Amino acid sequence: MKCEGKVGSLISGSRSFLHLQHCERNPRLHSGLTITEMDAPLSTPCNIQICEVTCDSFRIMWDMTPEDTARATHFFIDLSRKENRDPNRFKHRDVPTKLVAKAVPLPMAVRGHWFLSPRTEYCVAVQTAVRQADGDYQVSEWSQVVEFCTGDYAMEHLQQLLDKAKGSAGRLLKFSVFYRNQHPDYFDYVRECGGLMSPALKDTSGSHGSPINGKLHGVFFSCNTEFDTGLPPKDSPYGPLRFQIPAGHLLNPNISLYFADFYCMYTAYHYVVLVLAPVGTAGDDFCRTRLPMLDLASNPFLTYTAPQRPGEEPLYCHASDAILEVLYTEPVHLDQGSVEQISGHHQLMSLTTANAKKDPSCKVCNISVGR
Known part of the structure; x- marks a missing residue:
């Protein structure tokens, strides 16, 4: 059943937690019900179903008796992160603890970008209720708790992130090699x-x-x-040995370039994650429907310009004001480049980004659908 209408205002104690898609009221509410039927206990909602899950929204529905469907005026919804769930939370059976929404045809859409986060496990339970003349609620028992996980960023969300990243890229600088630092092991x-x-x-x-x-x-x-030398930096947070490979081996007309992420780690500088996938490979297929594709010759981060005259070399450029992390989706053989010791005297281990968490308060690199 499809909901229609505008976003309605919601009550949750003193705060509003979620936006629900406000649907037309069920025209059968209170129609033809006797006083005895109105006072009868509400049945417990059952068979809770979650569908159409995105990174910041979902639809929920459950089974009710025809009598409850006819007289329910409100739904109470409790939603919490799975890891913070408290089984003793519902102390007052007749007082809404999270959210009160007017009864609407099911399934009901639940969304709220300041509350739901992508790829996060949640617990949800529901009650049905009848608002009485004195303002109190007659309520059902809470349903069973159902768990679900929100999704990844959709293409539209990544496009928002890409638009933000473009503002931090800076001018383009020439480069000639890709490099990868690791330890001798x-x-x-x-x-x-x-x-x-x-x-x-x-x-x-x-x-x-x-x-x-x-x-x-x-x-x-x-x-x-580096600005002064045009060469890779002398130091690295990843190890003292550096594998260098000519830029053309990884960046050429047979490569698809994708934007994947933009983030910072409580610092002034930002990281841009790009994916290089040879055309027609499994990596290319994976990215094509999930990530924004960039034009190799015209984008703010990483470009390939074909030779303009016979005998000329291609031109490779990278963004100057963002740290690029380039993920190449196919194996790379050491014979394609060389391994050498870097000349720096320290390795800056504090700058590694392995499993690093994004700064959720940064206004530069966050979008409106969670962190």
């Missing part, structure tokens, strides 16, 4: 595996709702350069 292991750096599962760092977190495999590379 890592490269020893790679050599034991035939010299192939295999894609690893993306961790949970950055925006909680990014579709690639914990789902896309790849090999991370950097390409940022």
Whole structure:
């Protein structure tokens, strides 16, 4: 059953927690009911169903008797994060603890970008209620608690994040190599595996709702350069050995470029996560329906410009004011580049981003659908 109408105002003690899609009232409410039927106990809602789940909304429905459907005036909804659930929360059976919404045809849409977060487990329970003439409520028992998980950012949300990231990119600088720093043990292991750096599962760092977190495999590379030398920085938070590969091996006309994330870790500088996927590969297929695709020759972060004249080399540029994290979705062989010791005297371990959490208060890199 589809809801129609405008967003209605909701009451929850002294605060409003969620927006519900306000639907037309059921025309059968109170029609033809006797006083005895009105005073009869309400049955407990059962068969709770959650559907159409997004990163910041869902629809909920449940089974009621025809008599309860006819006389219910309000629904009470309790929604909480799974990890913070308190089974003794419902102390007053006749007092709403979370949310009061006027009874509407089910399923009912629940949304509220300041409350629901992407990829987060929630618990929900419901009551039905009849508002009486004196303002008190006759209520049912609480339903069973149902658990569900919100989804990833949709394409429209990533586009909002992309628009924010464009403002922090800065001017484009030339570069010639992608590089990857690791400790000696890592490269020893790679050599034991035939010299192939295999894609690893993306961790949970950055925006909680990014579709690639914990789902896309790849090999991370950097390409940022120092302003004064135009070369990769001398220090690294990831290790003292650096694998360098000519830019053209990873960035060329046979590559699809995608935007995946924009975040910071309580610092002034920001990270932009990009995905490079060879056209037609599994990584390309994964990203095509989940991430905004960027034009290789014209975007604020990472560009490839084809040679304009015979004998010229392609031009590769990166954003100057954002730290780029480039995820290449296919294996890379050590023979395609070289491994050397970096010349810096320290490794800046505090700057690593493994499983780093995004600053939820930053106005530069957050959008309106959670962190």
